[in-house]
Amino acid sequence: MFVGHGKYHFAIDPPFLYLELFEGFNKEGVIQFRNAMFLEYQKYPENAIHYAIVNLTHWQLGTADSMEQGRKMFENMAMRGYTNVDYLANGNSIATFYLKKLWQDLPVKVNFFDSTEQYLSQYPERGSLIKQFSEN
Template identity: 30%
Template sequence: MFSAHGQWQIDIAPPTVFVNLVGAFNCEGVIALEQDALKRWQAFKPGQLQCAVVNLSDFEMTTLDSMSALKTYCKDMEMRGYRRIDYIGIDALSRKVIRELWTDSNIKIQLYLDVAAYLSQHPAYRGAAPWLD
């Protein structure tokens, strides 16, 4: 068994969840992230959390075997009532992965080049998480 790789920070301000991903994630890292997120989300009723803001600015990559774990994670978000996911720090590779993950989903996906571009559209979220400055 491999050890989990990847770091994350989760901040919740209902109805929005802010997730900062750092480094390279293997399958075990994605599963650990999913378990931590699910534990945190248990305090909220389905539908209370409707939007996620995911910062990929310092995200390096994920392994091919972690894609199925990511798809499970995404399905759970849809079942819990999420309506929108905003991704920050998008490059060509992450754009491709995100589109694959959310194929056949009703969740609205927004892609932003960097934090400044995101905050120009959502200034009320400035400072909502430590990395949103």
């Protein structure tokens, strides 16, 4: 049995989910992450979360089978009613390339921002959700 690799922090403030990914993920790491998110989602009414904001600064992608698990998770997000996912690339152009492929043909609007600052200049009201991690 393989040990899960990949770290994450997240916060939910309906209708938003803010997520930071760290290191590389293997399949088991994605499954662990998905299970943790499922437990957290149960605390909220169905379809309470519609938007995800994902910081990619420290994400190092993952294995091919973790990408397959990621696609399944994205399909599930679409089924749960997510309408928007905003990625804060912060220089991670390789992640942007792969994520565009993984989201292809799903009914969710996916946006990529060059930096957290660019995102916050467009959506300053979402800063408190993001800043709780940057201050730790």
